[in-house]
Amino acid sequence: MLPPFALERPDRLDEALGLLDDVSVPYCGGTELLMAMKMNVLRPRCLVDLKGIAELGRLDWDGDDVLVGGAVTHARLATDDDVLSGSALLASVERRVGNARVRSQGSIGGNLCFAEPRSDIATLLCAMEASVTLQSQTDSREVAMRDFLIGAYETVREPGELLVNVLIPKVRRYRGVYLKYQYSERPTVGVALVHDEAEGPWRLAVGAVGEIPLVLEADSPSGFDPHAVAESIDLVEDLSGSVEYKRHIVEVYVRRAMQLAIQGDSL
């Protein structure tokens, strides 16, 4: 059962930022937070509910870029017409996040800040070179996804900061594949292989197997060595597999993602 807590429901961002500290934490979908509270892993004094703050629900397109408010749900990203036409890949990944309840309640900001190593969306966003905006009462900073995640359940976000939005530049021009091997409730491995159609390299991100996604670049989708990727990646043994098995699965899934990309079966 949930331990006792206070609930604040601000409707302005500055009000919310004024409330956040070590023991007052952001709350949106609660799909990770409430579970951790039920298990007594986290015991915040106050939950600051962000669902009433309009600007955190933004989904703003600017040319090829999209700015996604931190409180936007997975379900919205999976079904929004502009996302579907602007980035079928992003929508398809969001459509397969967690389960229906997680998708309808869970937010992109919550997902990234919880830094669950097996987050599909974190792996994809690392490959797409997305960044997040962290705002506090006094400051605002933009951090690249690859710098934002620093370990399992660990980010550079400070207690008084809020992830207000995610910027995915050139998302309309990204083509690629996301493959995941999922036997249990969360993926064993997630592999994103994307590139900007207009320019630049192919980027491979391998997530879920280690604490944070591994990101590599090559000139073409065939430019990666699946075996070398598997050998080089840091892996964590858990109930979904031993290190030996996970290394093997990484190799298989990197190769499968490359085959799809080479065949042109990209979204």
Place this chain on the structure above:
Amino acid sequence: MADVGQISSSLDGSGEHGQGARQESGHAYVGHSVLRPDLLEKVTGAAVYCVDLRRSGSASAKIVRSTRAHARILAIDTDAARSAPGVVAVLTCDTLTGLCSRFGHIVADHEILANGKVRYYGEPVALVVAETEAAAADALELVQVEYEDLPAVITAEDALAAGAVLVHEVDLPLLDVDNLSPGEGAGSPEGGPRVDNVAHEVTLEWGDVDAAWESAAVVVESSMHFPMLYAYAMEPYNAIASYANGRLEVDSTAQHPFMVRDDLARVFGLPLSAVTVRAPYLGGGYGSKSYTKVEPLAAVASWHVGRPVKLVLDVEESIYTTRVDSAVVKVRSALDADGRFIAREFDIVMDSGAYADNSPLVIAKSVNRCFGPYRVPNLRVRGRSIYTNTSPASSYRGFGAPQGVLAGETNLERAAEELGIDSAEIRRRNLVQPGEEILQGKRGIDADLPADLEMLLSALKMGEPSNTKWYGVGFACSASDAGAFPVSTAAVRVETDGSVIVLSGSTEMGQGSRSLLGQIAAEEFGIELRQVAVRQSDTGSTAYERTTGASRTTTLAGLALQRACADALSKMRAMAAEVENVDIDTITQCPGGFSLEDNRILRYGEIVKKWFGASAGEVTGVGTVRRSGVTKQMPPFWEIGMVGVGCRIDPETGAVTVEQLATVGDVGFAINPQAVEAQDLGAATQGLGLSLFEELIYDGPQVVNPNLVDYRIPRMRDLPSRIDLMLAERRDGVGPYGAKGSGEGSLNPIAAAVVTAVARAIGRWPDRIPLTPERVWRLISDRTDDE
């Protein structure tokens, strides 16, 4: 069911079922897929479960649980918790002075609250009762327990090792031996000192097994490991108890309310009539809610504080309350060159956890069920249920059959392979014919297994893909001595408008017994279903039922009800003769009443009213079932399992996809065909879970995956794309209209079928389930160093 491709049978909603052997019913209500009366309220959320119940003035309890696998309790300091806000009382075993503080229907070895020592991580040590659940939860950590660790035995192997520490020091007597034959109980009546950790041992032997090995064409030895499981009823255990004025009332999630009542009466020294146990709708049972679980805790709390007390467990606590016996089963079979059994020998070791619960029966049943429905001229089976310092194990759908059949059937497949005989053919040569005995002195097989096998094979053939690389088909069969001990009663009350109330002690836990009992009453009285109300599982007001398990409800509760209906009808016939002043022989039954010689029809309601001489009154009929007549011979019936699967393997990942499932439900007569098919599909799906995904994993003293995120159960997407659910209805059971039970059969052999299919696809035999992708990958790539 959008994810499911093709399901043949009535599950497509047509209400009629297609394939299978069926005799014309000629009945109005039985034999038809009627709409279940509980369906609407369940899908709309209106159905009332135990957790929904409130009693005014009630307090809430939470359990302080052991953090050690095995330790002496040196002291329990409850002072801080007692003075915490909202706390009403804190109970420890010392609070229970004057009560019988142990329960258990076979061996009363289970302390309500740990006494002197704890035997597993998660064992209840103290109980905090508070005004609210939150207050009780907050006070839990204030209870300080001082332990002195003892060496722990976490596996059966450790527990059987020479010099192993004893989980129980005293050998307690067996209380209930109705079902434990054949074999000897391990308990001595006096309760002397124990010498080992064997909770119960059962042996079964005939012929001369030792002589057989010499004359065999092949001797095949194999062993299988069956995992530790959780039955995963959606609803965790919970109860609300009220003790006042020497009377105890308990509502709980009990499959067997009458057995729980007996345990509670023993704890408090109360007459059985002073204890009432009610079970509302259960959110799934699968055996895990058999016998007494949380009821004594809620009851002693209420007894102590003088208020009603509610106790609700979460999933993790439920996993630590009852799990499934894991097992290692070794098999040796001797066959002649034609593939006929000469002898079979089994050694079954089950890890039964810290308390016996129903595991002595599980091991006894496993012994009876492991060797299969075959002619085995020489047999030796030894089964041992072992105490370990892990959570207590007990009944699980199939009662020992899933563990035993997995080993027995895969061993037969390996023998077929060695002899070069086809899987179907080797079974044709060994399966018993209808009426043949497989257990000496017991009821002959009341099913046509050879015919069932051919039904199964025809369905499997239809689903087989043309490209068979990395694809395997497997099938297996089983026969379980089902129905448990035949003690059932039922009552019917015929009202002044001719409507009928059925009273039964059988619990509705999702299997559809409310619908089934209503159908039988409507059929027998010739009235509409809506005129029948079924009241179940209230020890204070419904009829007695020993248990709701072993697939017995249709056969035994159904038979008792049919007899209760006959009793009421016979009484009403006599009453009609009396009020009409005619010879009773001139009165014949017709739908809804009786017809007289002058063609007048007297409806039931008219008879009741005329006889009482008022617009009032009621006629009661009672029916009983005991070891007499058609149910004299044990078992009451045999429950058949006949299941096949087609599995595709991803050779790179080891992932197994079950593409086809075929089941034959040999049920004698399907009173509600759709419900029977749903039971078969449910049992098979649960069986796919343990075959492929499910396993509780102990790492040291604790389970590391006691939640739905880490304990993987089957999902809709895991269902095969082709499903054939077939019913064989030959009216060969002793139940109503020739019915036998259903609900466990399709689970029992399915793991063997899956293992066989995977072995055929990859060319190697697994020695354990679940067949996780990593295990299959290791078999394919010849890596064996994981376990």
